[in-house]
Amino acid sequence: MNDKDFGAKVTHILNWGLTRIDDDKLARLRIARAKAMEAYREPITVLGLVTISGPSLDAKYNLIQKPLIWLPMLALVLALALAGANFLDDPNADIGDLDAALLTGELPINAFLDKDFDSWLKGSE
Amino acid sequence: MSVFLASVEKRAFKQSVFAVRNEESALDIVQDAMLKLAEKYSAKPAGELPMLFHRILQNTIRDHFRRQKVRSTWTSLFSAFGSQDDDDSDLLETLVTEDTSNISASPAAQFEQAQLLEIIQEAIEGLPARQRQAFMLRYWEEFDVNETALAMGCSEGSVKTHCSRAVRALAFSLKAKGITL
Numbered sequence: 001m002n003d004k005d006f007g008a009k010v011t012h013i014l015n016w017g018l019t020r021i022d023d024d025k026l027a028r029l030r031i032a033r034a035k036a037m038e039a040y041r042e043p044i045t046v047l048g049l050v051t052i053s054g055p056s057l058d059a060k061y062n063l064i065q066k067p068l069i070w071l072p073m074l075a076l077v078l079a080l081a082l083a084g085a086n087f088l089d090d091p092n093a094d095i096g097d098l099d100a101a102l103l104t105g106e107l108p109i110n111a112f113l114d115k116d117f118d119s120w121l122k123g124s125e
Numbered sequence: 126m127s128v129f130l131a132s133v134e135k136r137a138f139k140q141s142v143f144a145v146r147n148e149e150s151a152l153d154i155v156q157d158a159m160l161k162l163a164e165k166y167s168a169k170p171a172g173e174l175p176m177l178f179h180r181i182l183q184n185t186i187r188d189h190f191r192r193q194k195v196r197s198t199w200t201s202l203f204s205a206f207g208s209q210d211d212d213d214s215d216l217l218e219t220l221v222t223e224d225t226s227n228i229s230a231s232p233a234a235q236f237e238q239a240q241l242l243e244i245i246q247e248a249i250e251g252l253p254a255r256q257r258q259a260f261m262l263r264y265w266e267e268f269d270v271n272e273t274a275l276a277m278g279c280s281e282g283s284v285k286t287h288c289s290r291a292v293r294a295l296a297f298s299l300k301a302k303g304i305t306l
Binding site (some may be wrong): 001003006009013017029032034035042 | 183249263306
């Protein structure tokens with residue numbers, strides 16, 4: 001007889017033994033199962049990204065979901081970086097600064113003029 | 126989840142009894158294992174539940190022995206395993222006469238069957254823990270080698286070795302009592 005056949009014969013008798021478990025033990029097992037089911041919460045999946053389960057509704061992420069959690073954060077960082085770059089490239093921002101310095105400073109307006117350009121212009125005439 | 130727990134609770138109870146040799150402790154262990162599974166692994170696919178449950182069950186049995194060892198260290202000089210309070214508990218001592226099994230019909234045959242069951246259970250209890258666990262998972266729970274290895278937290282080779290040794294030990298133990306299956 002091989003191991004599998006031997007195992008099958010033993011477990012056949014063990015299964016018969018299951019029918020001989022006391023009624024009070026079976027009742028205790030039923031109560032235990034009911035208690036476990038009280039703690040059980042049907043898992044909820046939010047937007048396919050997060051699975052919430054357990055009595056305290058803990059959020060759990062699988063291997064595919066974990067990287068997806070960072071996508072909104074990455075998008076936010078990119079958006080902020082682009083907005084910053086646009087602000088620096090904005091020519092109106094430079095003119096605004098120049099106007100403010102011109103109006104509030106004590107320097108004459110000639111100090112803000114491009115003298116090199118003037119000299120180049122005179123030279124070209 | 127409920128259907129799964131209902132399908133596995135009796136065998137889990139008996140496996141715990143084989144391990145701790147005390148029905149009250151075994152009931153507590155099964156309850157703890159069910160609770161842990163329902164609380165922490167409800168999001169797992171149904172196919173993974175048997176393997177997870179048995180892993181939890183074995184860990185809970187191990188925790189039981191650890192607690193017992195700590196308790197007995199403080200309360201007595203006896204070893205943890207020697208202090209089990211199972212003196213008055215004879216496994217399956219109560220006979221249920223309205224048995225519906227088709228194994229045997231006559232009272233004499235049923236008595237014989239009950240004796241055989243008791244001998245087999247004693248032999249299983251006498252197995253080393255890992256061999257018993259491997260045997261139970263492979264043949265009673267009908268796990269394959271890979272599932273058994275995952276549930277036991279060991280390699281597939283170890284599972285095969287444990288199972289083979291368990292079968293040899295059981296066959297030897299039964300043969301010593303004049304029983305050949």
